[in-house]
Amino acid sequence: MLLYTHPSMLKHEPPRGHAEHSGRLKAVLEGLGELELERREAPWAERAALERVHESAYLDQLEEAFAKTEAGIVQLDPDTFISAGSREAAYRAAGACVAAVDAVCAGDDDMAFCAVRPPGHHAEPNQPMGFCVFNNVAIAAKHALARQAMQRVAIVDFDVHHGNGSQTVAEHDGRIFFASTHQSPLYPGTGAAYEHGLDHNVVNAPLPAGTASAAWRAAMEAKILPALDAFAPELILVSAGFDAHKADPLAQMELDEGDFAWAANALRKLSLRHCKGKLVSTLEGGYDLVALSRSASAYVGALQRD
Ligand SMILES: [Zn+2]
Numbered sequence: 001m002l003l004y005t006h007p008s009m010l011k012h013e014p015p016r017g018h019a020e021h022s023g024r025l026k027a028v029l030e031g032l033g034e035l036e037l038e039r040r041e042a043p044w045a046e047r048a049a050l051e052r053v054h055e056s057a058y059l060d061q062l063e064e065a066f067a068k069t070e071a072g073i074v075q076l077d078p079d080t081f082i083s084a085g086s087r088e089a090a091y092r093a094a095g096a097c098v099a100a101v102d103a104v105c106a107g108d109d110d111m112a113f114c115a116v117r118p119p120g121h122h123a124e125p126n127q128p129m130g131f132c133v134f135n136n137v138a139i140a141a142k143h144a145l146a147r148q149a150m151q152r153v154a155i156v157d158f159d160v161h162h163g164n165g166s167q168t169v170a171e172h173d174g175r176i177f178f179a180s181t182h183q184s185p186l187y188p189g190t191g192a193a194y195e196h197g198l199d200h201n202v203v204n205a206p207l208p209a210g211t212a213s214a215a216w217r218a219a220m221e222a223k224i225l226p227a228l229d230a231f232a233p234e235l236i237l238v239s240a241g242f243d244a245h246k247a248d249p250l251a252q253m254e255l256d257e258g259d260f261a262w263a264a265n266a267l268r269k270l271s272l273r274h275c276k277g278k279l280v281s282t283l284e285g286g287y288d289l290v291a292l293s294r295s296a297s298a299y300v301g302a303l304q305r306d
Contacts, residue, residue, distance in 0.1 A: 002112035003037035004096035009117050011085025019287045020131040028115045031293035042096030052142035055126045076128040090133040097140035100280045105148045110277035119284040121163035121239045137239050138169040141176050154233035159241020159284040160251040162191030171197045177231040179203040179224045183251050203227045209252035236271045241284030242295035248288050257295045261302035
């Protein structure tokens with residue numbers, strides 16, 4: 001298992017008290033510390049990779065906003081802030097996912113985990129959203145299609161929030177499969193079961209507050225995994241957000257780290273069936289530091305055990 005990260009991602013600094021802070025990445029790396037991972041430096045994403053997902057005008061606006069961070073923190077949307085260190089962090093977060101795709105396609109290893117921030121799955125082609133600046137996982141999917149000559153790439157998103165930005169990208173590209181379990185109602189409000197993209201390449205399993213292990217696993221088994229199996233992807237990307245944990249302060253689901261390990265096993269099985277094991281996961285949410293640390297460790301550890 002490869003681990004892509006970079007110390008610059010600790011220097012993306014939203015205002016004090018913001019839920020998405022650098023302690024999260026430290027907690028994840030601490031949790032992964034006991035596992036045998038080959039650590040690699042996350043490179044900067046190239047503009048061409050970003051432009052496969054994001055509109056050029058949006059990238060230009062962002063550059064103007066990054067320039068303003070020299071004078072202090074800049075607010076991009078109600079929840080999303082950037083600081084002087086955010087430009088490098090964001091470029092390397094997207095670059096980690098792109099490099100991880102290239103590495104698993106080159107056969108360096110069959111799996112990679114990208115321990116990155118800012119997260120990505122809410123970022124839309126034309127706007128930042130919900131702590132996210134670049135849509136890291138969607139950029140990785142588009143890169144795999146464009147540069148690794150793939151025809152079918154899957155994104156599975158078990159973050160407790162719906163990955164609206166990733167879904168938008170799949171809604172415009174039938175070569176991308178997007179499936180999500182998420183709490184509903186909850187931010188960002190998208191991800192209804194009837195949203196099914198182009199020819200059902202989008203699968204949503206909205207779940208009520210209070211959903212615990214058995215019902216969440218049942219939804220995965222009934223909706224997400226069979227659709228993923230039928231899509232037969234050449235690569236599985238995972239938006240690994242751990243905020244459906246029962247200890248998480250931003251949502252009200254009742255999962256624990258054993259559920260993330262269970263998901264790892266199920267996704268690993270399908271990656272072996274369809275993708276020669278190729279599976280790239282990237283960190284999204286997770287806001288209780290102890291739960292986040294344990295969950296990341298349980299998830300990556302379970303991926304490695306098979
Ligand atoms: Zn989330």
